[in-house]
Amino acid sequence: MTDRHRALHARHRAVMPDWLSLSYDEPIELTHGEGRHVWDAEGNRYLDFFGGILTTMTAHALPEVTKAVAEQAGRIVHTSTLYLSRPMVELAERIATLSGIPDARVFFTTSGTEANDAALLLATAHRRSNQILALRNSYHGRSFSTVAVTGNTAWSPTSLSPFQTLYVHGGVRGHGPYAALSDAGFIAACVADLEDVLGQAQGTVAALIAEPVQGVGGFTSPPDGLFAAFREVLDRHGILWISDEVQTGWGRTGEHFWGWQAHAAAGPPDVLTFAKGIGNGMSIGGVVARAEVMNSLGANSISTFGGSPVTMAAGLANLTYLLEHDLQGNARRVGGLLIERLRAAAAGLPIVHEVRGRGLMIGIELVDADGAPSPRAAALTLEHAREQGLLIGKGGRAGNTLRIAPPLSLAVTEAEEGAAALEAALRRTQQDLAAGGPERKDRP
Template sequence: MTHVPHEAAHLHARHQAVLPSWLSLYYERPLELTHGEGRHVWDAEGNRYLDFFGGILTTMTAHALPEVTKAVSEQAGRILHTSTLYLSRPMVELAERIAALSGIPDARVFFTTSGTEANDTALLLATTHRRSNQILAMRNSYHGRSFSTVGITGNQSWSPTSLSPLQTLYVHGGVRSRGPYAELGDREFIAACVADLEDMLQQTAGGVAALIAEPVQGVGGFTAPPDGLYAAFREVLARHDILWISDEVQTGWGRTGDHFWGWQAHAENGPPDLLTFAKGIGNGMSVGGVVARAEVMNSLTANSISTFGGSPVTMAAGLANLNHLLEHDLQGNARRVGGLLIERLRAVAAGLDIVREVRGRGLMIGLELVRPGTDEPSPEAASLVLEAARERGLLIGKGGQGGASLRIAPPMSLTVAEAEEGAGLLAEALRTAQAVLAGA
């Protein structure tokens, strides 16, 4: 690859001079991505990369998707902004589509600009409806960067303050292969987590407002409970009139392959009361939102608006992107190509001491890395693999406890050939990291 390190170093220095120290960057030599097409992106030095992270699961369909680019351009040529104080045809049309797809009866949709804001809104709705500031959340969870959402984030690496307007109670179940119930079979695991939930509710004073949970934990390293856990939780929640919020910011729109929404792996007792979405629906445009039963959504008694939520341009992008996703069955592609990719990565991992687990479904795959010869999570190994993959032309993500898990989430239009190529590049990066750690 061709490198022009001076220009990148200069931009990095400018970044450090004006942006927060906690706004972390990937790589020892941070990348400036300048353009993309399909499943590939290019940096400012002219290097081409196979994108296996999609801007943190946001480039859902493809880079520079013509339908989205055209929709954005045409809408921008008419009017860029109006606000929610005026009727908006694109907003109504996208809301109708999402309400119908959500599975929630008598659904109402409120648009935001991010997943953080969507989850913040869901918390506002649930606590107002239930007249309680008590929230159940999952251990190892992540729901955003606002003051309220870091207060329900069960992953220490992403929760910078213990102060919160909410009283949060953390429940077992989001991580299958670690913790006190890891050695149990799936049915026993679910039973133990339900018993833990029941016990916790007996200790609380007053009524809990809601449980918020990611069907697959994103920043947590793509961990997930056995199918049916949240259905079992729902039985308990229903007895206590506690709402269920499904955080679909990363799992929505068919990325897991098996289902359109992550909650559908836990659907025995019906849909959630609220679901939140963002990231992929805009394919890079700032779109987020909440879907809720009308009774819950309409429980706010004061006026509210959104200046930028539901803007004409982002709604046009969302509509075009959703149409493309459905017309090209990208959920089915995620299931088929994702299944192949997981198989390839498990075959690679079988011969490596640094890979503890390959997990996930569809095009949402996590690899948990450990120090060779131990069960100890290794952030160092994850950083080594991230760098080695970049040098080979592959972009991946990190997450999990301490940042010891790799996150694989390419655009959902990934081809079989690209999956094979990416698996090969990642295998080389993993072997390189293992050799470095063994030498150390």
């Protein structure tokens, strides 16, 4: 670690919580970016394959977004939802139409955690029940309510809960008791599990909250059609479906604009939550719901910072750029090339259990010589990739899955460059583990 980074790290440790994770044994400060690249405080340039946790959706320093932010900031920065806001209404109109939810209403928040929190409030108020269905291995945020429906114990620091949460199978295709089944068999088994869990519920269940692709869980997903099969059961009981699109939305999976559309026979969810990429780094989250559900709150509510004029201007410019440049199509095309390149690179590496994903949302699951999850392999590869000039993320229940999610404007040449860097990093990790190489702290 350089003196500059070392000094800032010491100051960070002195004032920040111990549980606030930093990537890398020697953390770095990112000072600026352009396109798909960022630079640290020492001038080192990196190809960014994580986008600030799937948040820099279009590009770093996208001129259209920075111009919109600057112009709006020059007029007025803040008003709150107590006043009419043209940028907020315009962005809400576009999102309501894109959501596919009929008679949709939109409420803006400042994060995905807050969006999911609001969705849970709506569902429990509408259904008059605090019973929630969630998937095992899921992640929905860091607030008290969202931790309470998070099925990934690595990100659930308390057992206290405002809900009775009932966890069902379905989020992880490659592990667990149904892994050996065909896709049809897997769906049937998960539906039977859902029916069994509902048979143990005490009266009314409010909602199922589910990520179409589990993000923090390691980019795992069920076979297409699972949520359509779930929906048949939910509808019989009047249970709402909340689709957590915080990581899967805006075309990142390539094939669809929203993750729920891979299960399109179900029709749109009752409630959809979003965040991350829509702001391209600005703090935007939100909830879309049928008017009947959204309007079910019987008390006053506002948002001080949700729907801020500056963030709404950024979201409008970013969404316009995404649609006009068909970044969903680019995610499908370039993401398809990248995942095949990574699968070819991993073919001869025993540490790679699986390369999976859709579009520009790719996970590489790593294991040890016995086939057990290897968080050490993931931590080593994270370090080696950085040394190769590539930034990636890490997740999975055991912390053994590399997460790859570049900006959706990624070029083919950049995909090839990143794949080559990641292949070199994986090969070095394979050599380190075979030789009993250096220990690394297991950081996310």
